[in-house]
Amino acid sequence: MSADSGTALPNTADASRLPIATQRKPRLALFIATACGLGYIPVAPGTWGSAAGVFLTIVVTWLTSRGTLAAVSMGRSVNFWREILIPGYAWFLIALAVAAVGVWASSQVSRYSHEKDPQFVVVDEVSGQLFTYVFAFTVGNWKYFLLGFILFRVFDIWKPFPARQAESLPEGWGIMADDWVAGIYAAIGLWLARAAGL
Numbered sequence: 372m373s374a375d376s377g378t379a380l381p382n383t384a385d386a387s388r389l390p391i392a393t394q395r396k397p398r399l400a401l402f403i404a405t406a407c408g409l410g411y412i413p414v415a416p417g418t419w420g421s422a423a424g425v426f427l428t429i430v431v432t433w434l435t436s437r438g439t440l441a442a443v444s445m446g447r448s449v450n451f452w453r454e455i456l457i458p459g460y461a462w463f464l465i466a467l468a469v470a471a472v473g474v475w476a477s478s479q480v481s482r483y484s485h486e487k488d489p490q491f492v493v494v495d496e497v498s499g500q501l502f503t504y505v506f507a508f509t510v511g512n513w514k515y516f517l518l519g520f521i522l523f524r525v526f527d528i529w530k531p532f533p534a535r536q537a538e539s540l541p542e543g544w545g546i547m548a549d550d551w552v553a554g555i556y557a558a559i560g561l562w563l564a565r566a567a568g569l
Contacts, residue, residue, distance in 0.1 A: 400479035403472055403494055410491035418524065420493025424500025425520050427469075431462055432504075466501040470547065473498045478543030488538070488546050495550040499523060502554030507561040518564060522557035531556060 405411055409419040473494040480492055503519045526534070530549055534556075537548035 397479045397483050400476040400483075403476035404480040404489075404492045406493045406497050410493040416491060416493050417496050417527065420496030421500045421520060421524055421527070423493070424497040424503075424523075425516055427497065428501060428504045429516060431465055463505055466498070466505045469494070469501055470498045470551065473547050474543035476543070477546040481542050481546065492546060495547045496527065498547055499527060499550030499554035499557075502551050503557040503561070506555055506558035507565075515561070518569075519557055519561055522560040523553055526553035526556040526560075529553075 402408070406420050406423045409423055410416045412419050476494055477492050480489060481487060500520070500523050503523045504516075507519065527550055530538075530553070534549040534552035537552055538545050540548050
């Protein structure tokens with residue numbers, strides 16, 4: 372329809388303002404933001420996202436630390452560079468990659484859903500849970516993983532300073548940053564628990 376007909380053409384320059392039904396569904400972003408669909412679980416989706424972070428931590432810890440664990444179990448000395456430093460860096464880079472992809476995916480989904488922080492977006496919980504273990508700088512047993520999970524959930528719900536303030540950041544940054552803060556607090560809690568010999 373021409374502009375001369377008197378009917379204004381819709382402004383599609385900013386697709387984020389269009390109704391959801393007229394937008395192209397960001398399937399990849401939704402898949403990532405919901406942690407492979409866990410965010411759609413109707414009961415406690417954030418807890419399921421955190422559980423996915425614990426599971427990912429256990430898998431990556433096993434993959435990156437099995438050489439160290441095998442060396443210790445056989446009584447041989449551990450090669451610092453090959454069996455400690457490089458796996459540690461790899462683990463840190465994985466956590467950063469999840470954080471970066473999470474910002475992108477949650478931004479896309481926030482625009483699509485017209486919600487600042489949709490409840491079904493749980494990649495922030497996955498990322499925050501990874502931060503909990505990465506910044507605690509140690510490989511733990513099941514008690515360590517359970518305590519990290521509990522501490523992260525407490526700080527994620529409580530949102531101590533500056534977690535609540537971080538929510539005001541734009542788009543995916545606001546969705547993700549408060550969980551990063553909660554993860555760092557939980558990591559400090561793990562440090563304190565280890566120092567206390569718990």
